[in-house]
Amino acid sequence: MGSPWPKGILFVISGPSGVGKTSIIRAVLERVERVVFSVSCTTRPQRPGEVDGIDYFFISVEKFQQMISENAFLEWAIVHDNYYGTPAKFVFENLEKGFDVILDIDVQGALKVKSTYPAAKFVFIAPPSFETLRERLRRRGTESEERIARRLENAKRELRHIPEFEYLLINEDLETSISSLISIIQAERLKFERLKELELVRNLYGGVMDG
Numbered sequence: 001m002g003s004p005w006p007k008g009i010l011f012v013i014s015g016p017s018g019v020g021k022t023s024i025i026r027a028v029l030e031r032v033e034r035v036v037f038s039v040s041c042t043t044r045p046q047r048p049g050e051v052d053g054i055d056y057f058f059i060s061v062e063k064f065q066q067m068i069s070e071n072a073f074l075e076w077a078i079v080h081d082n083y084y085g086t087p088a089k090f091v092f093e094n095l096e097k098g099f100d101v102i103l104d105i106d107v108q109g110a111l112k113v114k115s116t117y118p119a120a121k122f123v124f125i126a127p128p129s130f131e132t133l134r135e136r137l138r139r140r141g142t143e144s145e146e147r148i149a150r151r152l153e154n155a156k157r158e159l160r161h162i163p164e165f166e167y168l169l170i171n172e173d174l175e176t177s178i179s180s181l182i183s184i185i186q187a188e189r190l191k192f193e194r195l196k197e198l199e200l201v202r203n204l205y206g207g208v209m210d211g
């Protein structure tokens with residue numbers, strides 16, 4: 001008998017630092033079944049309240065470089081002076097099991113995934129304005145003014161890549177953004193192209209599908 005689940009979908013969520021990616025994704029993970037979050041490796045220092053293995057795998061530069069040489073990353077990038085990377089094994093194992101996988105990665109990383117795994121779905125989260133982005137970074141209180149300025153500079157570059165993404169979410173109201181991301185996931189799950197390999201669906205259509 002065929003699997004009751006088709007292969008999972010990879011959702012790549014990207015956008016400037018402080019726009020609200022983590023807040024949106026956390027809520028989606030609580031509300032949607034069969035979706036998992038890919039925990040990245042990073043060499044940046046752990047922030048108060050962050051948990052190793054939950055928020056990130058906090059590793060040394062040496063360990064990160066070793067993982068690069070072992071091809072352990074689906075993608076990696078240097079973001080705001082630190083290494084960040086997506087462990088490939090977790091992603092592919094979960095997709096095979098039929099789980100959808102969410103990545104929260106910067107724009108450079110998203111574009112690398114687009115070239116190596118174009119079947120992924122690419123979602124750009126944008127701020128309603130540049131001023132709002134600055135305010136959110138300040139209110140979060142995790143970065144110095146100097147680092148905030150740096151992240152805002154990077155944000156300007158990142159926003160230029162919006163047209164390379166399939167979906168655009170402007171994160172004004174958090175609840176609306178959460179609902180929008182859930183709608184994207186649900187719509188992608190229902191695409192006939194994806195479901196037609198399932199035995200259940202093939203049985204519904206019988207020989208008609210095979211021409």
Ligand SMILES: Nc1ncnc2c1ncn2[C@@H]1O[C@H](COP(=O)(O)OP(=O)(O)OP(=O)(O)O)[C@@H](O)[C@H]1O
Binds near residue numbers: 015139
């Ligand atoms: N729609 C929203 N309205 C107001 N505040 C928001 C909204 N979305 C997120 N925030 C707040 O903005 C701050 C940044 O959000 P968050 O940490 O989720 O951003 P991020 O995109 O994941 O950042 P980074 O890329 O640096 O990890 C947080 O304090 C969060 O509570």
Ligand SMILES: Nc1nc2c(ncn2[C@@H]2O[C@H](COP(=O)(O)O)[C@@H](O)[C@H]2O)c(=O)[nH]1
Binds near residue numbers: 016084105107108
């Ligand atoms: N290319 C990658 N970017 C990543 C990955 N994990 C996180 N990120 C991005 O880094 C910045 C900064 O995050 P912060 O937690 O230090 O504020 C943010 O834009 C993330 O999306 C990754 O594995 N690869």
